[in-house]
Structure formats: C-alpha cells, structure tokens
Amino acid sequence: MLVPTDPIHDPRQPHHPPDTGPGSWGKTLILAVLGTGAAVLVSIWALAWPGDDPLADAVASAHEVYLTYTAWLATDAISGTPDWQALALQIPQSDASRGPALMVAYGCGSCHVIPGVTGAVGTVGPSLAGIADRAYIAGIIGNTPGGLMGWLMNPTVHSPQTAMPDLGVSEGDARDMAAYLYTLGEAS
Numbered sequence: 001m002l003v004p005t006d007p008i009h010d011p012r013q014p015h016h017p018p019d020t021g022p023g024s025w026g027k028t029l030i031l032a033v034l035g036t037g038a039a040v041l042v043s044i045w046a047l048a049w050p051g052d053d054p055l056a057d058a059v060a061s062a063h064e065v066y067l068t069y070t071a072w073l074a075t076d077a078i079s080g081t082p083d084w085q086a087l088a089l090q091i092p093q094s095d096a097s098r099g100p101a102l103m104v105a106y107g108c109g110s111c112h113v114i115p116g117v118t119g120a121v122g123t124v125g126p127s128l129a130g131i132a133d134r135a136y137i138a139g140i141i142g143n144t145p146g147g148l149m150g151w152l153m154n155p156t157v158h159s160p161q162t163a164m165p166d167l168g169v170s171e172g173d174a175r176d177m178a179a180y181l182y183t184l185g186e187a188s
C-alpha cells in the first residue's frame with residue numbers, strides 16, 4: 001500500500017490551520033484603537049493641565065491605601081487582639097508631624113516640658129511626657145481625642161480657674177498637636 005509522506009497532506013495528521021482569521025485581526029485592531037485612544041487622552045490631559053500628574057496621583061493614593069492597610073494589619077486585628085487603646089487615640093485627618101512646630105509657635109513650651117519640641121522646658125504646667133497614657137486631661141476631661149482637642153482649644157471653658165490660657169488654637173491645629181501628643185506614651 002502506498003503511504004503518503006508529505007505531512008501537510010497526510011490524512012492521518014490532524015489539521016490545525018494557523019489562527020490568522022478575520023476574528024483574531026479584529027481583536028488586534030480593537031486593542032490598537034483602545035491603546036491609541038488612551039495615549040491620546042493622556043496627551044490631551046498633559047497639555048491641558050501641565051502641572052497635573054494623574055498617574056502620580058493614582059500611585060500616591062494607592063500608596064496611602066496600602067499604608068492604611070498595613071497599619072491596620074499591624075494592629076493585629078486579624079488575630080483578634082487589636083490594640084484598642086492605640087486605635088482609640090487615632091485622630092482622623094491629623095498630621096502629627098506638624099505638632100512640634102505648632103507647639104513652638106503657640107508657646108506651649110514656656111509652660112510645659114514636651115519631649116521632641118524645641119525649647120519646651122517650662123515648669124508652670126505638668127510635663128506632657130507620657131500624656132497618651134494619662135486617664136484624664138487636667139484631671140477633669142476623659143483623655144480621648146475629642147477631650148484633648150477641646151482642652152487645647154478652650155482650657156478655661158473646661159476649667160475656669162486653670163492657669164492655662166486660651167491661646168486661640170484652631171481645630172485643625174488642635175488636631176495635629178493632639179496627634180503628636182498621643183505619640184508621647186509611657187516611654188517618652
């Protein structure tokens with residue numbers, strides 16, 4: 001019996017035509033059009049708002065989400081033992097790093113010892129070292145973010161006889177100073 005030797009025409013070989021039909025070209029075309037469109041949009045954006053960098057913004061916010069997530073993981077919430085004390089003292093939208101400069105500007109250091117704040121060696125009021133672990137602010141307000149901020153903004157409203165003056169502290173500044181003060185735990 002005669003056996004065909006040409007593999008292309010060998011009836012025993014399964015026939016697999018290469019995938020070059022109109023369907024595959026159509027997909028390639030759609031991808032090319034979408035890619036070009038995206039590039040054009042990015043260029044228009046760059047020309048219209050030269051100072052703007054949507055990619056950097058997206059990366060920055062993704063990074064923020066990542067930091068929040070890792071901070072949350074660090075609280076050990078998954079194993080069921082979150083540090084409730086530390087979580088309770090977190091102040092939303094605060095920037096603790098602004099605290100020391102604000103406290104220099106408000107002159108807090110003339111009356112208080114405050115670790116990490118330049119020139120803060122005053123002895124009129126109590127040292128603020130370890131304030132995060134204090135149960136009461138000035139012995140009268142529960143030590144919570146709201147209580148501490150309220151004290152910083154209006155000490156005489158809470159304690160009319162107190163020697164600590166109302167310094168016209170804004171809510172935003174109180175938030176940042178309180179956030180810094182809450183970094184001062186027992187170890188400070």
Ligand code: HEC
Nearest residue numbers: 106107108111124125126136137138139159162163164165
């Ligand atoms: C003129 C002095 C003076 C200045 C300025 C001053 N404080 Fe005070 N502060 C005091 C005194 C006195 C107390 C104690 C008040 C009391 O117990 O009634 C006090 C109490 C406090 C407490 C509560 C401490 C505790 O252990 O309960 C905090 C917190 C505090 N001050 C933060 C600040 C910050 C922040 C500033 C600056 C924005 C500031 N103080 C400015 C005199 C001052």
